Amino acid sequence: MAPKFRDGDTVVAVNGKWVSWAHTVFAAAAFLGALIVGMSLHFHKIVQNQYYGYPDEWFPSVSAAIGDRYPERSVFQIFIAITSGPRFALVFLWYVLTARPNHTLPKVVAGMGLFRTLTCGGWTYVTSTDDHDWHDVFMISYLVSTLPWTLGCLALSPNNPRSVKYRKILASLFFGTLVPLIYYFIQHKVHKVPGAYTKYAFLEWSLILFDVSFDAVTALDFEGFELVVRDIKGVSRGKGKPVARTFGGAFVLSEAIDAVADVYNGFVFWSLFTSLGLLIWYFPLWHMGISGYEAAVLGTASPLLLAIPYLRSLATQNLRALHFLSLVGLLAYLVRDPVYRLFTVTFSVAVGCLAWSATWYGERAQPTRLESRIAASAIGLIASSVAKFAFKSNNPIWPSMHVENGGWNKLGFCLAVLAVLRSTNRQAVNTSDYFSSSGRKGSSFLAALGLGGLFFGLHAFLSDSSTMISWVWDGYPIRGPVAVPHGAWTIFAMGAGLFFGLLYPRLAGSWTAFGIGSLGAAVLNRYSHWFGFYGGLSLAFYLMSVAPVLITSAVRHSPASSFGRGFLVYIFLVLFSVWVVAYAFVPGGHLARERTDLLMVCTVLAIGAGIFSAAVTNSSPAKSKPISPNGTRQRSYYISILVALQLLSVTVAYLRFPTNDYIPYHKEDKLVTAGIWTIHFSLDNDMWSSERRVRDLIKELELDVVGLLETDTQRIIMGNRDATQILAEELGMYVDYGPGPNKHTWGAALLSKFPILNSTHHLLPSPVGELAPAVHATLDMYGEMVDVVVFHSGQEEDPDDRRLQSEYLAKLMGESPRPLILLSYLVTKPLEGNYNTYVSELSGMKDIDPSDSDRWCEYILYKKLKRSGYARVSRSTITDTELQVQSILLPASVGVMLLWILIYLLLQVGKFIVGATDTNDAEQATESTVPESLRFPGKFRGEGVRGHQYHVFKEPRYWL
Incomplete structure (x- = not known):
């Protein structure tokens, strides 16, 4: 006979009462959660019955609250599924508690x-809407x-006076409630008494309360x-592996809170x-x-500044003050003047870089x-990427955000204050954690190169989960990753790295890892689609x-030598990344024109230099010692936070998964409303992110197709973001991001209510000036x-470029045998010059007006x-291009002001009828x-709304 107990390590011990508590909490969450969500979202609909609605009936029945509508039905089903585990355990424990030899009743119960x-x-997952008969069968059963x-539990109750009394x-309450319940049901169903169903509903909810409480x-x-x-075989015992050691320690709540505070910092x-x-x-955007x-x-x-001994000592001894000062950037959204x-943010970032450098150095x-x-700083980067993933490519605490455009600045600041208070108040760790230096150090200059390359790589490629996806995007049909859901893959690679x-x-x-x-x-820079993205994931894994x-x-090394010079290298690489695309507007730009490949090589070589230095500096024999128990416990908290962020990213990917079921505004008329807009990198005249304002105007104009120009914002200088994500998801449109950052253009994107069957990206001839996408x-x-072409021509300063581009595009349009709409930025006067190439027999195109x-x-x-229609709508303060009205106050000794002339x-917007x-x-x-269905919205007449009105013509034009 097998022994009743076996020796072995106790892995988990849980008091049996928690089974009952888990069952109670999850069951209550299922019913009350559905009720609260239903009352909040669909109050009038769920109190409506076959005879009466609000105000005669004002409280929903159980079935109406939990089974009729989304999302309350899903809330109920999720929590009731979780309840099933504790429920089966409860029945099992009750049997164990009451079972007696030769007694049948415990088995029956x-x-x-x-x-x-x-x-x-059965009645939970087969709702009355799905199958009314089976739902009733399960419910009655x-x-x-x-x-x-109930009666069996009363009969088998152990000798516990309190539990017997409550049962x-x-x-009695449960069975006593059945009588009035039936009465009011008859009053409602047979006599059709107003309000009877509300009373019935209260009694029905009371039954649920009594049942769960029992x-x-x-x-x-x-x-x-x-x-x-x-564990009778020792399988749960650590074998000396890092993973086993990391998660083998005890959990200390205060230390876990410290870790969360660190990560939030x-x-x-x-x-x-x-x-x-x-x-x-x-600023260079408005100054051109x-x-x-x-x-x-x-x-x-x-x-x-840490090269000065006094400042270095002052910084390392006053880290709390530095971290607090760096938080001023979170309040920058209160400063309305862009300058x-x-x-404010420059000061904040400067103090932040100083604080973190001093923090790392002080813990050496x-x-x-x-x-x-x-780990905290690295996970903080992942957290910022997850936040942007959740907020559709904008960080909610950026100074370009505020309440009106979706910012969470106040909450972000309050949490930051608490985090700094907590994370800068740690007790000193055990001295057994001290590892002395071996005396061998690699080159501080090479270490600085490594840090510069690292910070640039992290910022340029990993500060947004969709950046590398935009690098490998190459149009429809989709042959690679898309921002949603595959942004979660980038975040996973970062966490795993x-x-x-x-x-x-x-x-x-x-060096093996460096080679990978x-x-x-190289693969990310050279290839598109999935293969290129796999290279990007490898890079993300390695950088982290x-x-x-x-x-x-x-x-x-000295923090000034390593971190200070490292940030100088970072600045050089940032400027390099600007020059590759802004070559037409910066001195010596032609030397870096379109040399992203060289920029990538410089970044990789800089990191390689850091690896060379680290191979010497980190080679101390003491480094090979296993980390202390205190260290493994600390590590486990940060890795747990890392796992939580991974799960959050998966949840965001699921919630944001595109539906691809978009419907044009006037399907019955076969009407297509198309627009062209230069959205100025989604930054409005007052330095606020403008995606929501752009979205609202596009929606109010009922645009089915819209071409957006100056949209490539997947660069450090533009925040590594993607305005098309917000617009496409919230307007319900398919999107082609257009040529990515590695194509060196200012961007051209297409949004469409109609499915995009195929799309091709073109870089038009630009031997002198900026590339034309x-x-x-x-x-x-x-x-x-129907073909749609979205096009951005080169600048006025390069006439040969614009002539070559007009010839290329005219030929491209002329070769299309299908109906075609050009949504464009041509830089030409009507009826003159290159206009007559675009509108010509070769292209076959007509001007809408x-x-x-x-x-x-x-x-x-x-x-x-x-x-059928054409209109021009003013853009208010959302966008502007070419020359901006800008007053620049020069030093008082000069005492002059420069005025830039504005071309709006x-x-x-044009309306077209397909098939005619x-x-x-x-x-x-x-x-x-x-x-009326073919008209433009009337709200933009006269003064219009929010600064948008019909402009130039003062009213739309129509043709029959």
Whole structure:
């Protein structure tokens, strides 16, 4: 006979009462959660019955609250599924508690408990909407089986006066409620009395309360039970592996809170750090060239100040003050003037770089705390990427955000204050964690190169989960990853890389790992689609894994030599990344024109230099010692946070998964409303992120197709973000991001309510000036294939470029046998110059309104479609291009002001009817003769709304 107990390690021991508590809490959450969600979202609908609604009936029945509508039905089903585990355990424990030799009743009651649990699943997941008959069968079976279960539990109750008392009271209430319940049901169903169903509903909910409470009483009986899991073969014992050691320690709540606070500090640092480039970009954007405000990037080199011994000592001894000062950037959203907001964030980032450099340096003699600080900063980067993934590519605490455009600035600041208070108040760790230096150090210069390459790589490629996806995107049909859901893959690679780097630092810092990372960078730079993305994932994994290695090496040197010079290298690489695309607007730009490949090589070589230095610095024999128990426990908290962020990213990917079921606004008329808009990198005239304002205007104009220009924001200077994510998801449109950052354009994107069957990206001839991007897409418009081309021509300063581009595009459009719409930025006067190449026999294109002589940049051309309307709508303060009205206050000694003249670019909109052919002699019609469904919205007449009104013509134009 097998022994009753086996020796072995106790892995888990849980008091039996927690089974009852778990059952009670999850069951209550299921019913109350569905009720609260239903009352909040669908109150009038769920109180409505076949005879009456609100105000006669004002409380829903159980079935109406839990089974009729989404999302309350899903809330109930999720929590009731979780309840099933504790429920089966409760029935099992009750049988164990009451079973007696040669007694049948405990078996009958247990069987009834199982049957009752299964029937509950039946009426839960087969709603009355799904199958009314089966739903009633399961529900009635459940209610009928409740009687023997309740009476059986009363008969078998242990000798516990409290539990017996509560069971009798609750059973009496349950069965006593059935009488008035039936009465009011008859009043409602037969006599049709107003309000009777509300009273019935209250009694029905009371039955649920009494039923759940009756089973909750078992907590009093199960207190004497302990559920124990024993390891009789030693499989749960650690074998000396890093993973086993990491998660083998005890859990200390205060230390876990410290870890969360540390990570949040890292999140705040990376949020502010990545916002600086976006704010700087605002100024050269309006100046169309070097503005002088670019010098703000030098604020990141603040660790150079640590070369002064007094300042170094002051910084390392006053880390709390430094971290608090860095939080001023979170309040920058309160500063309305763009110049002062930039100065505020520059100061914040400078202090933040100083604080984190001093933090890492100050922990150099304590490996546990140093690793914790490095992990916190790295996980903070992942957290910022997850936040942008959740908020559709904008960080909610950026200074370009505020309440009106979706910012969470106040909450972010309050949490940051608490986090700094907590994370800068740690007790000193055990001295056994101290590892002395071996005396061998690699080159501080090479260490600085490594840090510069690392920070640039992390910022350029990993500060947004969709950046590398935009690098490999190449149009429809989709042959690679898309921002949602595959952004979660980037986040997973980042987390896995950091996990690997913390557990296996020697391997992460090896030349083998460097070779794999370099290969990944080459593949990302060279290839598109999935293969290119796999290279990007390899690069993401490597960058995160090598971060602890390089920072651990850097702290062995003077912080000014390593971190200060490292940020100078970072600044050089950032400027290089700007020059590759902005070559037409910066001095010496032609030397870096389109040399992203060279930029990638410089980044990889810089990291390689850091690896060379770290191989010497981190080679101390003491480093090979296993980390102390205190360190393994600390590590487990950070890895747990890392896992939580991974799960959050998966949840976000699921919630944001595209539906691809989009419907045009006027399907019945086969109407297509198309627009062209230069959205100015989604940064409005006041330095706020403008995606929501752009979204609202596109929605109110009922645009089915819209071409957006100046949209490539997947660069450090533009925040590594993607405005098309918000627009496509919230407007319900398919999207082609257009040529990615590695194509060196300012961007051209296409949004469409119609499925995009195929799309091709073009880089038009640009031997002198900026590259001209074009997206040529074929759309399924009401069953007919129609081409749409979104195009951004080169600048006025390069006439040969624009001539070559006009010839290329005219040929491209002329070769299309399908109806075609051109949504474009042409930089030409109507009826003159290159206009006559675009509108020509070669292209076959017509101007939507040749009489509109006020254009210079934005044009809508078409062929083989019937135009029905045309309008120009002012863009308020959302966007602007070319020359901005900008007053620049020079130093007082100069005492002058420069005024830039403004050429407004408007949103241009055209309406076309698919399947009908335009006639050359179509006369302009009055709006009263046009069917209402074909008209432009009336809200933009006169003063319009929010600064948007019909402009130039003051009203739309129509043709019949």
